[in-house]
Structures are given as structure tokens and as C-alpha cells.
Amino acid sequence: xxxxxxxxxxxxxxxxxxxxxxxxxxxxxxxxxxxxxxxxxxxxxxxxxxxxxxxxxxxxxxxxxxxxxxxxxxxxxxxxxxxxxxxxxxxxxxxxxxxxxxxxxxxxxxxxxxxxxxxxxxxxxxxxxxxxxxxxxxxxxxxxxxxxxxxxxxxxxxxxxxxxxxxxxxxxxxxxxxxxxxxxxxxxxxxxxxxxxxxxxxxxxxxxxxxxxxxxxxxxxxxxxxxxxxxxxxxxxxxx
Amino acid sequence: xxxxxxxxxxxxxxxxxxxxxxxxxxxxxxxxxxxxxxxxxxxxxxxxxxxxxxxxxxxxxxxxxxxxxxxxxxxxxxxxxxxxxxxxxxxxxxxxxxxxxxxxxxxxxxxxxxxxxxxxxxxxxxxxxxxxxxxxxxxxxxxxxxxxxxxxxxxxxxxxxxxxxxxxxxxxxxxxxxxxxxxxxxxxxxxxxxxxxxxxxxxxxxxxxxxxxxxxxxxxxxxxxxxxxxxxxxxxxxxx
Amino acid sequence: xxxxxxxxxxxxxxxxxxxxxxxxxxxxxxxxxxxxxxxxxxxxxxxxxxxxxxxxxxxxxxxxxxxxxxxxxxxxxxxxxxxxxxxxxxxxxxxxxxxxxxxxxxxxxxxxxxxxxxxxxxxxxxxxxxxxxxxxxxxxxxxxxxxxxxxxxxxxxxxxxxxxxxxxxxxxxxxxxxxxxxxxxxxxxxxxxxxxxxxxxxxxxxxxxxxxxxxxxxxxxxxxxxxxxxxxxxxxxxxx
Amino acid sequence: xxxxxxxxxxxxxxxxxxxxxxxxxxxxxxxxxxxxxxxxxxxxxxxxxxxxxxxxxxxxxxxxxxxxxxxxxxxxxxxxxxxxxxxxxxxxxxxxxxxxxxxxxxxxxxxxxxxxxxxxxxxxxxxxxxxxxxxxxxxxxxxxxxxxxxxxxxxxxxxxxxxxxxxxxxxxxxxxxxxxxxxxxxxxxxxxxxxxxxxxxxxxxxxxxxxxxxxxxxxxxxxxxxxxxxxxxxxxxxxx
Numbered sequence: 001x002x003x004x005x006x007x008x009x010x011x012x013x014x015x016x017x018x019x020x021x022x023x024x025x026x027x028x029x030x031x032x033x034x035x036x037x038x039x040x041x042x043x044x045x046x047x048x049x050x051x052x053x054x055x056x057x058x059x060x061x062x063x064x065x066x067x068x069x070x071x072x073x074x075x076x077x078x079x080x081x082x083x084x085x086x087x088x089x090x091x092x093x094x095x096x097x098x099x100x101x102x103x104x105x106x107x108x109x110x111x112x113x114x115x116x117x118x119x120x121x122x123x124x125x126x127x128x129x130x131x132x133x134x135x136x137x138x139x140x141x142x143x144x145x146x147x148x149x150x151x152x153x154x155x156x157x158x159x160x161x162x163x164x165x166x167x168x169x170x171x172x173x174x175x176x177x178x179x180x181x182x183x184x185x186x187x188x189x190x191x192x193x194x195x196x197x198x199x200x201x202x203x204x205x206x207x208x209x210x211x212x213x214x215x216x217x218x219x220x221x222x223x224x225x226x227x228x229x230x231x232x233x234x235x236x237x238x239x240x
Numbered sequence: 241x242x243x244x245x246x247x248x249x250x251x252x253x254x255x256x257x258x259x260x261x262x263x264x265x266x267x268x269x270x271x272x273x274x275x276x277x278x279x280x281x282x283x284x285x286x287x288x289x290x291x292x293x294x295x296x297x298x299x300x301x302x303x304x305x306x307x308x309x310x311x312x313x314x315x316x317x318x319x320x321x322x323x324x325x326x327x328x329x330x331x332x333x334x335x336x337x338x339x340x341x342x343x344x345x346x347x348x349x350x351x352x353x354x355x356x357x358x359x360x361x362x363x364x365x366x367x368x369x370x371x372x373x374x375x376x377x378x379x380x381x382x383x384x385x386x387x388x389x390x391x392x393x394x395x396x397x398x399x400x401x402x403x404x405x406x407x408x409x410x411x412x413x414x415x416x417x418x419x420x421x422x423x424x425x426x427x428x429x430x431x432x433x434x435x436x437x438x439x440x441x442x443x444x445x446x447x448x449x450x451x452x453x454x455x456x457x458x459x460x461x462x463x464x465x466x467x468x469x470x471x472x473x474x475x476x477x478x479x480x
Numbered sequence: 481x482x483x484x485x486x487x488x489x490x491x492x493x494x495x496x497x498x499x500x501x502x503x504x505x506x507x508x509x510x511x512x513x514x515x516x517x518x519x520x521x522x523x524x525x526x527x528x529x530x531x532x533x534x535x536x537x538x539x540x541x542x543x544x545x546x547x548x549x550x551x552x553x554x555x556x557x558x559x560x561x562x563x564x565x566x567x568x569x570x571x572x573x574x575x576x577x578x579x580x581x582x583x584x585x586x587x588x589x590x591x592x593x594x595x596x597x598x599x600x601x602x603x604x605x606x607x608x609x610x611x612x613x614x615x616x617x618x619x620x621x622x623x624x625x626x627x628x629x630x631x632x633x634x635x636x637x638x639x640x641x642x643x644x645x646x647x648x649x650x651x652x653x654x655x656x657x658x659x660x661x662x663x664x665x666x667x668x669x670x671x672x673x674x675x676x677x678x679x680x681x682x683x684x685x686x687x688x689x690x691x692x693x694x695x696x697x698x699x700x701x702x703x704x705x706x707x708x709x710x711x712x713x714x715x716x717x718x719x720x
Numbered sequence: 721x722x723x724x725x726x727x728x729x730x731x732x733x734x735x736x737x738x739x740x741x742x743x744x745x746x747x748x749x750x751x752x753x754x755x756x757x758x759x760x761x762x763x764x765x766x767x768x769x770x771x772x773x774x775x776x777x778x779x780x781x782x783x784x785x786x787x788x789x790x791x792x793x794x795x796x797x798x799x800x801x802x803x804x805x806x807x808x809x810x811x812x813x814x815x816x817x818x819x820x821x822x823x824x825x826x827x828x829x830x831x832x833x834x835x836x837x838x839x840x841x842x843x844x845x846x847x848x849x850x851x852x853x854x855x856x857x858x859x860x861x862x863x864x865x866x867x868x869x870x871x872x873x874x875x876x877x878x879x880x881x882x883x884x885x886x887x888x889x890x891x892x893x894x895x896x897x898x899x900x901x902x903x904x905x906x907x908x909x910x911x912x913x914x915x916x917x918x919x920x921x922x923x924x925x926x927x928x929x930x931x932x933x934x935x936x937x938x939x940x941x942x943x944x945x946x947x948x949x950x951x952x953x954x955x956x957x958x959x960x
Contacts, residue, residue, distance in 0.1 A: 076399070076403055077403065077404070081404075088399055088402050088403055090399070110402060111398075111399065111402035111403075113395055113398065113399055115391065115392070115395065116390070116391075116392075120389075120390070120391060123386075123389050123391060124386070124391055124396065124399065127382045127385055127386050127389075127391070127396065128382070128396075128399065128400065128403065128405075130378070130381070130382055130385070131378045131379055131381075131382040131400070131405060132404075132405050133378070134374060134375065134377065134378020134379075134381070134382075134451070135374065135375050135378055135405055137374065137451045138370070138371045138373070138374020138375055138378070138451055138452070139371055139374075141370070141371075141374070141447075141449045141450075141451050141452055142367045142368070142370055142371040142374075144447055145367055145370070145438065145441065145442055145445070145447045145449065146364070146367050148442075148445040148446065148447045149360075149363050149367075149441060149445050149447075150356070150360070151355065151356075151360060151363060151364055151367070152355070152356075155353055155355065156364065156367065156368075158351075158353065159316070159328055159330070159351065159353055159364065159368065160368065160371070162328050162350060162351035163316055163317065163328055163351075163368065163408075164317070164321075164372075164407070164408040164409045164412070165368075165371060165372050165375055165407050165408070165409050166407055166408065167404070167405050167406055167407035168403075168404040168405070168406065169404045169405050172404070196923060198385065201385065201389060202385055202388075202940070203916060203940060205385070205388040205389050206388065206940070206943065206944040207381075207384055207385045207388045207389075207940075207944070208479075208937045208938075208940040208941040208944065209381045209385065209937060210381075210454050210455075210457070210458060210690060210934060210937040210938075211374070211377045211378055211381050211451065211454055211455055211458070212378070212381055213933040213934060213936065213937045214450050214451055214454040214694060214930060214933060214934060215451055216933065217450070217928045217929060217930040217933045218450060218451070218928075218930075220922070220923060220926070220927075220928040221928040223926065224926040224927070224928065239448075436683060442700070443676060443700060446700070446703065446704040447700075447704070448697045448698075448700040448701040448704060449697060450694060450697040450698075450930060453693040453694060453696065453697045454690060454693060454694060454934060456693065457688045457689060457690040457693045458688075458690075460682070460683060460686070460687075460688040461688040463686065464686040464687070464688065556879070556883055557883065557884070561884075568879055568882050568883055570879070590882060591878075591879065591882035591883075593875055593878065593879055595871065595872070595875065596870070596871075596872075600869075600870070600871060603869050603871060604866070604871055604876065604879065607862045607865055607866050607869075607871070607876065608862070608876075608879065608880065608883065608885075610858070610861070610862055610865070611858045611859055611861075611862040611880070611885060612884075612885050613858070614854060614855065614857065614858020614859075614861070614862075614931070615854065615855050615858055615885055617854065617931045618850070618851045618853070618854020618855055618858070618931055618932070619851055619854075621850070621851075621854070621927075621929045621930075621931050621932055622847045622848070622850055622851040622854075624927055625847055625850070625918065625921065625922050625925070625927045625929065626844070626847050628922075628925040628926065628927045629840075629843050629847075629921060629925050629927075630836070630840070631835065631836075631840060631843060631844055631847070632835070632836075635833055635835065636844065636847065636848075638831075638833065639796070639808055639810070639831065639833055639844065639848065640848065640851070642808050642830060642831035643796055643797065643808055643831075643848065643888075644797070644801075644852075644887070644888040644889045644892070645848075645851060645852050645855055645887050645888070645889050646887055646888065647884070647885050647886055647887035648883075648884040648885070648886065649884045649885050652884070678865065681865065681869060682865050682868075685865070685868040685869050686868060687861075687864055687865045687868045687869075688959075689861045689865065690861075690934050690937070690938060691854070691857045691858055691861055691931065691934055691935055691938070692858070692861055694930050694931055694934040695931055697930070698930060698931070719928075
């Protein structure tokens with residue numbers, strides 16, 4: 001227990017932070033009595049927040065300039081995996097720090113990957129979320145089509161659960177979709193933001209993404225329809 | 241072992257057929273010494289072929305008129321599941337026949353579902369394949385984006401395998417996609433046909449399917465590019 | 481003035497028909513005292529109805545077998561152009577008949593084109609309508625975006641009218657869109673049907689059409705939302 | 721003729737600038753002997769360059785702070801309209817300056833519109849270009865479908881030119897598309913950038929744009945295929 005980020009970084013070999021948003025991440029790093037003020041030569045700072053590229057790079061450069069070592073380590077997984085210690089940790093940045101932090105990561109998550117330079121952790125997360133949105137949209141379209149075709153959708157869920165596309169997300173969200181319940185595990189507006197950023201990344205590296213782009217518009221429609229703060233699965237409401 | 245479909249249906253309580261296409265299904269049913277010539281009052285005929293609605297309904301009506309009972313029972317799963325007895329059987333039609341055939345279905349597949357009137361088996365299969373196409377397209381777009389962004393895609397596969405969207409299809413096809421190998425398990429042109437039929441079903445029942453429609457055009461692009469007879473996963477070649 | 485199609489074709493060099501739908505077209509041709517009963521060697525029958533390929537081909541073959549000559553000649557244009565004699569006539573089939581009918585076509589329309597074998601008239605019409613849907617959807621999205629961005633859309637219409645994309649459809653439908661008025665000139669459900677058929681044609685000839693496919697889903701959404709019988713421009717209601 | 725932007729603004733009631741890109745626009749404004757150094761109380765500065773929102777706002781604020789008046793006035797139209805004096809001028813900002821500049825705008829363009837606060841000129845241009853992309857994509861898909869269906873596309877162009885969707889862009893670019901010639905009037909990469917920015921604007925104001933988003937991916941595909949510096953109509957090469 002310390003009185004400030006500065007005290008923490010000044011007294012620990014490795015400091016872990018997990019903050020709400022880029023503004024908080026910057027404040028904790030650059031603020032008065034912030035991370036930079038305390039970090040000394042060789043000590044490590046690991047930011048597990050989900051922030052934009054720019055923020056991550058600015059923090060990384062400042063920590064390095066102050067003599068410290070930096071790792072971005074956003075996580076994939078929501079509330080339940082966090083409670084269960086089954087998060088997936090997407091680390092990128094200083095490799096020696098990654099190695100030293102691995103035992104700690106192993107307590108927090110069930111899977112840790114080192115992905116290269118700062119930025120690759122965040123990018124990997126965007127790609128995973130983009131694939132997830134594609135699966136969720138296809139799933140919702142399938143259930144909507146089944147329902148309108150007079151098919152028993154609970155049976156459809158069972159069939160899906162037996163085949164080669166069975167996955168925990170369908171198993172978890174399927175019954176709730178059919179009940180019309182969307183308790184927020186990951187807010188739709190955050191997922192749409194990630195989808196937008198993934199498409200932007202595609203624009204930068206020259207990768208067309210017609211499926212993701214079409215899905216993004218469906219998620220935007222859900223956001224505009226008033227479901228921004230509901231669970232990402234509430235996209236079902238504008239599909240049916 | 242019998243000399244003709246007629247002999248078979250005349251001497252068995254239940255006859256199972258699994259044929260290449262609608263033409264074969266019609267020939268075996270309506271041809272000289274065909275199914276209809278032998279089926280008697282109360283005997284059962286189960287067609288496990290994947291055929292169009294029209295063919296299935298015509299066969300169903302003719303079998304009923306001849307006094308027999310009919311079940312359509314297309315399967316979900318390809319070569320490997322067939323060999324392993326792990327197919328999923330999507331039955332629809334005469335319910336008493338379904339009950340009598342269940343022990344046999346249990347030998348052939350790992351999961352059997354009774355879906356209602358003739359046509360619902362075929363429709364369920366279309367919906368499953370539509371969801372599968374959506375997942376595969378999202379997966380390919382994600383891998384393509386990862387590759388162009390300098391991310392190690394084998395690592396990306398491992399991360400996907402640990403999370404809530406992990407599924408046997410990604411696990412099976414992922415490494416082959418990265419190697420650029422597309423051994424035909426299910427031909428791309430057949431999948432594109434199913435996608436087209438699912439969208440047509442959506443048109444009939446009034447269900448818009450923007451994700452599936454966009455993906456269908458990507459699959460058509462792959463078909464036009466010469467990959468019609470390769471595995472469905474060869475869609476990756478027009479995405480990258 | 482004649483008492484039946486038979487009397488008409490029996491007494492005229494060229495008979496023109498413009499009927500409501502494929503069923504009517506078949507009835508007038510094949511019915512008792514129908515076109516076929518009266519048409520003799522060398523006389524001409526021109527069907528200006530909008531029908532499907534199959535119907536057009538069956539009528540063409542039957543007329544030819546009866547010794548007559550056939551032309552399909554669907555028109556592009558709605559009520560107003562019909563009243564003004566400014567329809568566009570898309571003829572295909574017997575070329576000698578086309579030449580003989582040209583003076584009559586010139587009275588009915590402002591532009592007549594001979595497009596080749598029976599079927600090419602209908603296909604050309606589908607392509608024109610597909611382009612029209614693309615333009616209308618882009619226009620609606622642009623107006624919706626303008627409105628939400630606080631731009632004066634009447635001014636936007638004026639600007640569009642001055643530039644290289646100015647066209648009669650924008651000029652005619654624009655002000656009505658902004659007023660929220662959709663008096664039926666061409667019913668949305670018919671346009672969506674043409675869009676669907678154009679995409680089907682693309683499937684047959686191996687032409688991917690991502691823009692048309694995405695728009696088709698937007699039109700389906702408008703149809704499902706209850707705007708099937710309103711003007712095609714009512715698609716605006718599901719875009720805003 | 722003056723030696724620097726400073727000299728120009730110091731000696732003219734209104735200074736017009738039309739520069740290559742945002743960097744040039746900033747340099748001319750903020751550089752040593754730049755616009756700001758010379759502009760005095762009440763004098764006007766009109767930037768006709770196409771720049772991003774941020775750049776436009778920063779310049780506007782600085783000019784206002786220096787006591788001057790500012791107008792953004794991007795133009796719609798390319799080389800030929802510029803030579804012919806038929807540009808469309810999309811002005812936004814200080815209204816008194818707009819009124820004083822109108823006689824000059826009337827010499828440069830055939831149509832001038834005052835669109836409100838700084839930013840609305842640029843936004844209007846994005847919307848026009850988004851609609852243009854939609855029309856061009858639909859047109860290319862139509863021609864590609866016509867060609868694969870065996871339709872004479874020169875005839876198709878003539879038919880389009882007679883109907884309600886006839887427009888100067890189709891008339892100008894159509895024959896070149898069919899010849900496979902794409903002389904650069906407006907580079908594809910700039911159009912794709914505008915499309916991306918229009919979609920971003922839609923994201924900000926909550927307007928889904930499925931047609932534009934799908935087209936954007938087609939333009940990105942054209943850009944990635946190596947046609948970035950060719951005319952925007954070269955998108956035809958990845959559609960056929």
C-alpha cells in the first residue's frame with residue numbers, strides 16, 4: 001500500500017497498473033507524484049489498461065527516457081475470466097521485463113503471450129475482438145433466420161454445440177439472446193470502438209475487411225438505436 | 241444386399257439412402273424398380289442426401305401417397321466426422337419413423353435432432369453453414385490483418401485457442417491456412433451455394449442478413465478466381 | 481378492338497401486349513382463345529411486360545413453334561415517362577420484327593434499343609435497376625449523414641444539382657425525401673425483387689457484387705419494416 | 721505579385737489560398753512571413769485547400785485571434801471544371817467575408833454555397849464524394865455484370881444516358897472504363913481517404929452507412945492492388 005504512483009514505482013521492482021481509460025493512464029504516468037517521478041534505472045512499469053497506440057507509445061518512450069522498462073499488457077476477457085484468473089494477457093515491449101513478470105502474469109491469467117514491440121499487444125486485442133464481432137454477428141443472423149423460419153432455436157443451439165463451430169461464447173450468450181436478456185459483460189459501444197479501430201488498422205496496412213466493415217455498420221446501428229451501454233450481444237436487437 | 245431400391249424398400253422396415261445430389265435422389269425414388277415401387281403401407285424411407293426443398297417435398301409427398309413414411313435427414317459434418325461416427329443428423333418429417341430410426345441414427349452420428357416438418361432439416365443445415373461461413377470469413381480477415389500488421393499468426397492462433405471463441409474449426413483449419421494448404425474437406429462452391437440458399441431463405445421469410453450477404457460476395461469472388469473445387473477455407477486466398 | 485387475344489393476333493401484323501405479371505403473360509399467350517391460337521406464319525407478337533427469363537423463353541419458343549415471330553420488350557421508366565411517351569424500350573428477340581416495330585416503339589418511347597437474344601432485354605433492365613438502387617442508397621445515406629451533421633440538406637440538393645453527379649432521379653426524389661413523402665412511383669418490393677434477380681444473375685455468370693448485395697439487405701430491411709408497397713425511395717426511412 | 725504570404729495579406733482586403741495539403745496550409749499560415757504575420761484587423765483570409773477539420777479550425781482560430789476574418793472554401797470539381805470556371809465552392813466561416821468574396825467566387829466557379837460554421841464546407845465535400853463513390857461503384861458493378869452477361873456495354877451506356885439516372889460522370893467516365901483507360905482526374909487514394917473520413921463522420925454523429933462502408937473496402941482493395949495513383953474510376957479493375 002503506497003500513497004502515490006511515485007511511491008509505488010520508487011519502492012517496487014515491477015509496478016502493475018490497470019486503469020479505466022487513456023486519460024487515467026496518462027494521469028497516473030505523467031501526473032504530479034506519478035509513475036515517472038518514481039521509476040528509477042531498470043525498474044519496470046507494466047500498463048495492463050486498454051489504451052490507444054499513441055498513449056501506449058508516449059508512456060513507453062517516457063518510461064524508457066526515465067531509465068525504466070515498459071510493457072503494455074492489455075487483457076482479453078471480461079469480468080468472469082478476471083475473477084477466475086483466466087484472462088489472456090497480451091504483452092508487448094521490453095522482453096526482459098516480460099520474463100521477470102511472467103510468474104505474476106501466470107497468477108492473473110491462464111495464458112500469456114509476448115507479442116513484440118509496444119503496440120502489438122493492443123493490435124492483437126483489436127484483431128481478436130474483430131473476429132469475435134464477426135462470430136457474434138453471424139450467430140445473431142443465424143438465430144434470427146432460424147426463428148423466422150419456424151425452427152426451434154434452443155434445438156439449433158444444441159446442434160451448434162455439437163459441431164465443429166461450437167465455442168464458449170455461443171454456449172454462454174446463446175440462451176440469453178433467445179430470452180432477450182443482455183446483461184452487460186462487455187459494453188456494445190466499446191466493442192464497436194474496437195471494431196472501428198481494427199478497420200482503421202486495416203486501412204493503414206492495406207488490408208480490406210468487407211465482413212468487419214459491414215458488421216461495424218450493424219454495431220453502429222445498435223449503438224444509435226440506444227443499446228450502447230448494453231452488452232455487445234444486444235446487437236441481436238437490431239438484427240431480428 | 242438387394243438388386244434394386246425396389247427390392248430394398250419391399251423387404252426392409254426402414255430404408256436409408258445417402259446420395260450424391262437431387263438428380264440421384266429423384267432417380268432412386270422415382271426410377272424403374274425405384275423406392276416407390278417397393279415401399280408398402282407403413283414402411284419407412286429416410287433420405288440423408290442434401291437436396292433442395294422442392295426435391296425433398298416431392299419425394300415426401302410421393303412416399304406418403306404410396307402409403308409409406310418419409311424422413312429427410314441431411315447431415316452436418318464432412319469426411320472425418322462420417323468416418324468417426326460423429327456426424328450431426330438433422331431429421332424432419334414423419335415423427336414415428338424418426339423414433340424408430342433413432343437407434344440407427346445413434347450409430348451413425350453423435351447427435352440427432354428432430355426438427356419438424358419436411359424442409360426444416362434442410363433449412364437448419366443452411367443456417368449452420370451460413371454461421372460457419374461467417375466465422376470462417378471473420379477468421380480469415382483476422383489472420384490477414386494480423387499478418388499485414390506484423391503479428392506472429394501462429395501465436396495469434398494459440399491465443400484464440402485459449403479464449404471464449406475457441407472452436408474446433410479454427411483449431412483444424414488455422415494452421416493449414418497459414419501454410420497456404422487447402423485440402424478439400426468441403427468444396428468452396430458447395431458452401432457458396434448453401435450461403436446463397438440461406439440468403440434466399442432470408443428473402444422469403446423477411447430476414448435481412450447483411451453479414452451473410454457480404455460474405456457471399458467474397459465467396460463468389462473466390463469461386464470466380466478459380467477456387468471453386470478447393471476447400472471452403474481457400475476463401476483465404478482472395479481475402480489476403 | 482377485338483374480342484380475344486386470338487382474334488387480335490389473327491388479324492394484326494404485329495400484336496403488342498403489356499401485362500401485369502408473368503401469370504397474366506402466360507394466360508394471354510397460352511389460354512383458350514390466346515395469342516398462340518391466332519398467330520399465323522410470320523405474324524409478330526411483342527410482349528412488353530416485365531417477366532422472368534423462364535416465362536419469356538417459354539413464350540418465345542411457343543410463338544416460334546406456331547410459326548410466329550417474338551420480341552420481348554420490357555420498358556424502363558414508370559408512370560410519368562409512360563404518359564409522356566418517354567419510356568426506354570429494351571427489345572430482344574426476332575430482329576426483323578424489331579425493325580418492323582420500330583416506328584411504333586418510337587411513338588411509345590424516347591429511346592429503343594435492340595439487345596440480342598430473348599432474355600437480354602430483361603437482363604438489361606435488371607442491371608439498370610441495380611445501378612439505380614445503388615445510386616438511391618448512396619443518395620439516402622448522404623442525405624442522412626448531412627442531416628445528422630447539421631448540414632442544410634436543401635442546400636446539399638442544390639449543390640448536387642450543379643455537379644458532375646447531377647441526375648433527374650436525385651432532382652425528382654430529393655425534395656420528397658426531405659419532406660418524408662414517398663408517393664409510389666415504383667413500389668419498393670418490386671425494386672428489391674429486381675435487385676435480388678440481378679444478384680442471382682451475378683451468381684450465375686460469376687460476377688461478385690458487394691455493393692448491390694449490401695444494398696439488397698437494406699431494401700429487405702425496408703420491406704420487412706412495412707414499406708413494401710411504398711415508393712422505392714422509402715428505403716430512406718430505414719437509413720435515417 | 722508579392723514576396724510572401726505576409727506581404728499579400730498585409731496589402732489585400734481578401735487573400736485567397738489554394739494549397740496542396742494540410743502541411744502546406746499550416747506552413748503558409750503559421751510560417752515566418754506567413755499569413756498571420758500580415759493580416760490586420762478586419763482583413764480576410766480564404767483557404768480553398770482541402771484540409772482536415774483540425775487544420776481548418778486551428779487556422780480559423782488563429783486568424784480570428786489576429787483580428788482577421790476566415791473562410792474555408794474547399795471546391796468540388798477537378799482539373800477540367802477548374803479550367804472552365806465551373807467549380808462548386810463550398811464556403812463556411814465568417815459570413816461577412818463570404819458576402820464580400822462572392823463576386824470573386826462567381827468568377828472561379830459556377831456555384832457557390834455558404835454552409836455555416838467552419839467545418840461544414842469540408843463535411844459537405846466529404847458527403848458529396850461519398851455519394852459519388854456510391855454511384856461510381858454501382859456503375860462499375862453494373863458494367864461488369866453487363867459484360868459477363870453478354871450485353872453490349874456501349875449500348876448499355878446509351879440506355880443509361882437516356883433515363884432518369886443519366887449524369888455527367890457516367891457520360892464522361894463510361895466510355896473510358898470500357899476501353900480500360902483511367903487517366904487520372906482525381907486519384908483513387910484521395911477518394912478512398914474521403915470515403916474513410918465520411919464514414920468516420922458517420923461514426924461520430926451516429927449514422928450507419930453500410931453502402932459506403934462496403935464501397936470503402938472495395939476502394940481499399942483497389943488501393944492495395946496498386947491503383948492508388950490512378951483515377952478513381954480504376955476501382956473498375958478490381959470489380960471486373
